[in-house]
Amino acid sequence: MHKVAEPTARYAAAPEPAPERHVRLFRNGANQAVRIPKEFELPGSDALMWREGDRLIIEAVKPQHPKGSPAPLLAALDEMAKLGPIDDEFPDFDAGLLPLDDIDLERD
Template identity: 50%
Template sequence: MTEERHIRLFRNGRNQALRIPREFELEDDEAIISRDGDRLIIRPIAQRGLLATLATLSPLDEPLDEALDDDLLPLDDAW
């Protein structure tokens, strides 16, 4: 069964608004709203970018080879 909750609509300037109950909160501060007949559908925006992609990856289980950075120049802390 679909979760439902009675809410009240209110005015915020010239916009109609609603408060989203905690159990329906979205993670980000932006979303997409669309209309399907008399229904309003609010859905999160798919996160894009490197950080969002990296956040979906699981950690590596195997240790990294210590010799991988032998050919690299030392870090310069003066930057």
């Protein structure tokens, strides 16, 4: 009998989607609206919406950090740490070039 490997965190299955719910559409001024049930609630206060055929897709927007915030850099460093060490040698860009002349930094 073949043994199937357990899913790793990187390839683990997405969480079970919430069961579908029948919702009613209503008017809010000139706009059509829908109440989003608690189990479909999105985080934050902004979302993106688009159409794919007969489907209406609403997706949460990731929060924007203030300019100069270290949060995006820290998130990128966390993602790079998950990659682990790189075994490749750093390329020698100077190979084949003539040596540089000495520079005299003393002023007379």
